[in-house]
Amino acid sequence: MNGLRVALTLATSGGGVGNHVRSLCAGLVGRGHRVVVVGPASTEERFGFTAAGARFAPLEVGGRPSPFADAAALVRLRGLLRGADVVHAHGVRAGALAALARPSAPLAATLHNAPPSGSGADALLFGLLERVLVRRADLVLGVSGDLVERMRARGARRTGRALVPAPAMASSGRDPAELRAELGVEPGRPLLVTVARLAGQKGLPVLLDAAGRWAARTPPPLVAVAGDGPLHGRLATRISAGSLPVRLLGRRTDVADLLAAADVFVLASVWEGQPLVIQEALRAGLPVVATDVGGVPDLVGDAALLVPYGDPAALADGVARILDDGALAARMRVRARAAAGALPVPGDDADQVLDLYAEVLSGSHPR
Structure with missing residues (x-):
């Protein structure tokens, strides 16, 4: 044709x-x-x-x-x-x-x-x-x-x-330790990454609720959110008022580098189809914790921990399981790479x- x-x-x-x-x-x-x-x-x-x-x-x-x-x-x-x-x-x-x-x-x-x-x-x-x-x-x-x-x-x-x-996304080759230091992540401190437009569909208030729970951990993980959008001001105010361990990074052109530096990728969305960011996280071999919505389950199979949307306790617990269990984190990295091989x-x-x-x-x- x-x-x-x-x-x-x-x-x-x-x-x-x-x-x-x-x-x-x-x-x-x-x-x-x-x-x-x-x-x-x-x-x-x-x-x-x-x-x-x-x-x-x-x-x-x-x-x-x-x-x-x-x-x-x-x-x-x-x-x-x-x-x-x-x-x-x-x-x-x-x-x-x-x-x-x-x-x-x-x-x-x-x-x-x-x-x-x-x-x-x-x-x-x-x-x-x-x-x-x-x-x-x-x-x-x-x-x-x-x-x-x-x-x-x-x-x-x-x-x-x-x-x-998702389009091919190559890392610049930058040293992950350098990027983590730039973000203020000391050695031994976990880095959680979210890539999302700062809009209602992405469930970011729930992510901040979960971050409040992670703040009690020693050391508290840093949550880095890459993206811009209409909720920036409201989210920034809440982060400041609650002294939450969250940084709003704005729109980034180095998402591949962020994923290479992260310990866990987190998605708190109310709904998603076939999110490109999860495809990118799987290709980076990252453990993924995501909400069980829309097309996410079909996309990730057993390569992610799925939690109900709108449940900050479940989201926080899912991430904590990975941070507290090195063997689980290693298995999830293997599963992520296997799932990435089956992606379109x-x-x-x-x-x-x-x-x-x-x-x-x-x-x-x-x-």
Whole structure:
């Protein structure tokens, strides 16, 4: 299957969605296909789709997310999708807008995030967007099993689990002891690392609750959090007020070095699909303690200690088990490296979607 014209659409993205779309751009272009990415200008600025070989077409949708909110955007989107062989939307909002634009090409969608909790306006709107999407889409992928099951229950024609490989991330070769000293980690003091956007989904208040428990240990582990986001001020205030052994490092370009220097990787998220940071931690051979949510269990298998989300005592105890049991820590490092060997690699995602596009275009996939 040569020379497909593929249109990838997305809405505003803070990380995972944009990284995945960029990975697909590189893989599809590298396999001889033409790709246009349609989304907010801010996504091109952050993720550099054109640098991956795609053409970028900006599409701004104003106001509150709604499939009916911006008629001008729908008209422009319809024109941008004209001539594509396949349209592949990423996220419920982008998928619903693509469905309403009614491209002549088959429509695929990948869902990257869990629905809002509760029964408020956001949850109702999300449900409406889902219904618009599944009514039109030929194929709906989810980044976790729970999303796939949700789409099946809503009547999606065909569903599957998307591959979301983490990009290769090489360490600079910096001496881990040097980095630990820079962070203020004395010899013999454990270093716990979290890589997360400072936002509600990442469960960082629970991480701080757990850090309060770790503070009673001798010596207390230092928790280093790499990432930025809207909760920075609130988290910093709480860390200072409680004298917690936590450092907010901001956005870092040396995550591989941080992982090489760490003793344990910790993830406290409320929900995740196939988190790139856990894939990176496994490749670094780190013991992992993570919340048992979304696609995390399928991703890690027996290579991590899983704890319930929202339970700081369980999170603290999971880390303590590793710190107190050198044999367990060693076994988890071996398991992490074994699990890393089974992870998808860049290019696997493009191969997967191309196989699925071929099924849709061949007519074996009822529309």
